[in-house]
Amino acid sequence: MTNTNDTLAPGTIGRRRAAALPEQPPQLWKSVKPKKAYDIVIVGGGGHGLATAYYLAKNHGLTNIAVVEKGWLAGGNTARNTTIIRSNYLWDESAAIYEHSLKLWETLEEDLGYEMFFSQRGVLTLAHSVSDVRLKRRNLYANALNGIDSEWLTPEEVKKLVPIINISEDVRYPVHGATYQPRGGIAKHDWVAWGYAKAASDLGVDIIQGTEVTGFDIRNNKVHGVHTSQGTIAAGKVGLVAAGHSSLLANLAGFSIPIQSRPLQALVSPLLEQVLNTVVMSGAVHVYVSQAHKGELVMGAGTDAFNSYAQRGGFHVIEHQLAAALELFPIFSRAQVLRTWGGIVDIAPDASPIIGVTPVENLFINAGWGTGGFKATPGSGWVMAHTIAHGTPHELNKPFALDRFLTGHLIDEHGAAGVAH
């Protein structure tokens, strides 16, 4: 499905009338009460959990599945993220899984029969110093070998693509160039989750909201079910896909994972006439911005320094981020912060996810996507479904096994700085 709303060529500035969003389907998903037992219980009804359930049903023909969500469906990070999608990661292992995901994105709307405003408007990643350029160019060469579209743009080329960007030499950290992934972009987060939920529900998956998993029925090191706020649900296999709460659930199942949960914030402006048709990221100065379909600027901020489950962060993080944004985009001066919010991101020591088996038989985990897992939603669901269905990881998630922390084979995706969307 092509994006009908992106009528502007990349980089053109112009007035645009608000286009109403397409109507939602009359039926999304059925909310049901839990049955006594399922073949598979997925803990966590975020994008990844829902995608896992969908691919279990679709790719593996398993439909006696429940997705158990403690709050409202996809109300965690799925509902809170800035939706940047790209696959131009540095390490081969990461590039492979994110590229697999991007390929799935490219046909997802057709596959699910659901519009998600997936828009491949391109993602720019800016470099601001000589060493930053070196790092970004390495990334570019790595991508080339991995068959991932990625280009190097000079500051002037960046300006051509994004006319409102300030490439002058006078700013504190001038733009030295950028990598550009044309196939990157954004999508509408809620609709992605709802699309998966609807498709899974249509295939017979039970979606259970308002039900918190509080423990596990583990006997002889094998999981037999989950205890929930609505009683115990028996399960042949259980998948933990509970971003933000992964380490708590692992602890309940009797093992530890190297995850710290941190607040990550974002903000939006009111609707504005179109000024930005490309996603712009700058790790060095902490700017992550796109202009969404309706016209609001969507910006990611940094993580707070401390562990938290409060889903809110400090305002100084936002202030700092806006100062940097104005350096890059002086035109944003009169834009306004309409709303800020925070999510809880699970961060692993190497900033890479953990997907695979656990020390408990038939219990599988998918965690640690940190600040950048939205883009992985389809790919993550795909390999998680495979892992659960077969009891062993898919080729793509083998490197992301929990035991990499024992062997020391980390996949360090910290990049130059801070948040990796």
Next chain:
Amino acid sequence: MSEISFIFDDNICKGQQGEPMAAALLRSGLLSITNSTYHSRPRGVIGLGVEEPNALVQLVSGTQESMRPATIIEVAEGLNARSLTGIGALPELPDEARYDKTNRYVDTLVIGAGVAGLKAADKAIQAGYQVLLIDDQPGPGGHLRHLGTGLPVALRDVLTNNKLTYVPRCTAVGLYDQNYIVAVERRSDHLGGAAPAGRARIRVWHIRTDRVVLAPGAFQRPLIFANNDRPGIMLSHAAATYVAIHGVQIFKRAVVVTVDNQGHRDALRLHQAGVPVQAIYDVRPAAGGASVDAAKAAGIPIRFRTTILDTVSNEEGTLQSVIIQDLDTNEIVETTADLLAVSGGWTPIADLATHIGIKPKWSEEHAAFLVHHGTDQLQTAGMLAGDFGGDDDPAVFFGPALDDEQARHAYIDLQRDATLHELRRAVGAGLHSIEHIKRYTTIGTSHDQGKTSGMLTIGALCQLNINSQGGNSGLSPADVGTLSFRPPYVPVPFAALAGRERGPLSDPIRITPVHQWHVEAGAIFEDVGQWKRPWYFPKQGESMEDAVRRECMAAREGVAVMDASTLGKIDIQGPDAAVFLDRIYTNMFSTLPEGQCRYGLMCKADGIAFDDGVTTRLGKNHFLMTTTTGGAAGVLAWLEEWLQTEWPDLKVYCTSVTEHISTIALVGPNSRQLLQELVKDIDLSKTAFPFMHSRMATIDDIRVRIARISFSGELAFEINVAWGHARYIWERLWTLGRPYDLTAYGTETMHVLRAEKGYIIIGQDTDGTQTPYDLNMSWVVSKKKEFIGKRSFRLPYLQATARPQLVGLLPENGEEVIPEGAYITELNAHPDEHGKTSHTGFVTSSYYSPTLGRAFALALVADGLNRMGEEVAVPIGKKVLHATICDSVFIDKENIRRD
């Protein structure tokens, strides 16, 4: 007050200086101010303040802020604005206004200068506290301002008490942990052209307080009925205020619809101001109280058990008549009216309280969510705490039953054009959580952030009998959910939040004492962390390549000088300093004799190299450590962490001296001779002053410490001198160096020189995954002692055989410098069926070496140390370069030149 003129949508309008723009527009007869965003329906002012969903304008004068409600813009001479259809525009002109920030600590902060806020302030003053009182309106009084009654005398005195600071036009936008409040004060827009030059337009207040009192008042609610969006339909309190206080005389026939006594009070005000009120339609079966009696006494007809069902417009789309329904008989009557004043009850402003997770509680009696909070740190007062003052007795009612057709034009969120119909569709699609419904319908996401629509949504869900579990639960909003909001309370311009952290102030700029000299010498700088470092020094007409070649040759064949002052320097003292360094560095330092220097490498506990540098033993218990420029702060923090949290028994003291000691590197075969001209008190000869030794010396009465350290392989001296003397020493060298053709060089040349010698740069030749072994530096790993990271070398993956290892690369074509970061493959590598080509490493550093007369590189290559002499490929786009793996030391393997 003086009359001024301003421009709205290119028309000249008259207004009273300082009055709300909405009042002036209404007085001029402008009922339709704009069209709605998606449905293009005419819309007019409905409210009094920040809750206004319709009357959004873009400022064309002044700073041209993108979107503001006309209800809160104070008109001033020269003001120019245009209407918006819910979509703002960002002007390209630079924003010349100033924005600043202030940080305050106060005993007590009171938010809201209405009666409740003023009383709370008074109480706090009586208790002996300093009080800061902020309010978003131009003057104190809150609600009373809309009534036109002055403040009671007692409260007027509060304002002049010297323990109180009162700040008008200052809106608290966020409440954060531990009583941290962010407020935004608008300081100059209301003055128009008369604003004093240089005054900050907006000031952001960061307030920390022991006690905060929330007394923000309440917004009046509209009702949901068919065609409830027509210009001429207003909140009753707003309508009465515009008419009675601002002299709006455009209405000929009013109808009031109400659920509480507020409607009666507003009807009376309208009536007394000369607007005939046809009737008050009150949803309640009966009502009493002074307000009702007064309306009755004034002769306004009151019809109980009736409410508004629908409206009809004239050709302009503004209100022409209203359709009233009798709730008992369902009978319908149509009455002409050009003003429909609606009182749907009050919604106290719970925004700030919910920012920190407080959940408002439903009060059936108040028909409102309230926040009763009374801790030492946080209190609520006034309407938020349920003190509604009057005799209201509201009904819990959000609108009449509507059929599907009516629901299509029954707006819940006017700005988003979101209707009851869409809300019903959302529910029909299986959504029950209010969060889902908001997202499905977009209710509450517009400029006003659901200030009026949030409660209506809850109300509408009650009527649909929907609670969050999807069951039937009766009608109480308490079952549906509660209000919750996210900061900021009102939209805040990016510029205000950025404040003055712009341009050079966006991040500190660190410069060396010789910086100005570099500038005058025409250096091109690079940013290294916060530092500005000379990258190279081009002479007239020289390219970077030319300059770097010249600089390199000077260092290798003559003498060259570099400002290395940015190197991190840490002074380490104490009886256990040597033991400490043994634990920190992978190699031994306790054996280092006094007056000598040694290169050291440190790892994190995971065995990965993270910083390096030369450390000098100045005395038995005294070391001077150098670190990488970018790593200095991190290394000091690392040392402190171990000392304080693991090894408190060690007596060691670390002090950052980066900006106390400046370092000048004098490099090249002629460096000794040149320096000896300047240094008379010590002998610099090879035998008297061996390599890796350090000596105190004097240059023109200035004490310096000279070390024979070389990061290039050449004979070299590092002169360490107090920061303030560095420029002098530099200039002395420069003058004396003229006959030697002394050449200044920058970081690029430094990189070439060190790479020729195979010296690594942490962060360039490493990427956070290398052990010292990977860097071919097993010589720096002590077998005799424990140090941080050592244990990790035994982890399976860290001792795997085919890890990437640091090697040299010689490109087949010596004229072609391989791009840094390029990946290395086997010679005949081809993409597999997925388009992927496997690789064997990547190029970390790559330059043209004028000394070698060819290009060369350093690279991390899998098992590279065992592959000397093998040829590999480096694909660059469509081109494939070839190169041969070699040792990483390209010149002077025997270390002869450094002496």
Next chain:
Amino acid sequence: MLYIPCPHCGLRNETEFHYGAEAGVAYPDPNALADSEWAKYLHIRANPKGWLAERWVHFAGCGRWFNLWRNTVTHEIGPAYLPFTEQPKAPGNIGQEGPKA
């Protein structure tokens, strides 16, 4: 912007501090540990929902490390204490913490 009680300097804004995760994880004798135990020391830190005793350093002030009880859900701040001193009792229920097995 948390308000953090530095034991040496008093209450200061969070931006003056750096975070150091779970408190009380002593550096073990590396050679006494199996790979899995060593890996645990390297990578596993408590991440409870509720009260957490954690490390902070007042880097822009006195430069000293200290420990602090803080609630990761409400952001309430509990008592601060110096390294190598007795840990005060948690101000409330400590959340799920550590493996149950």
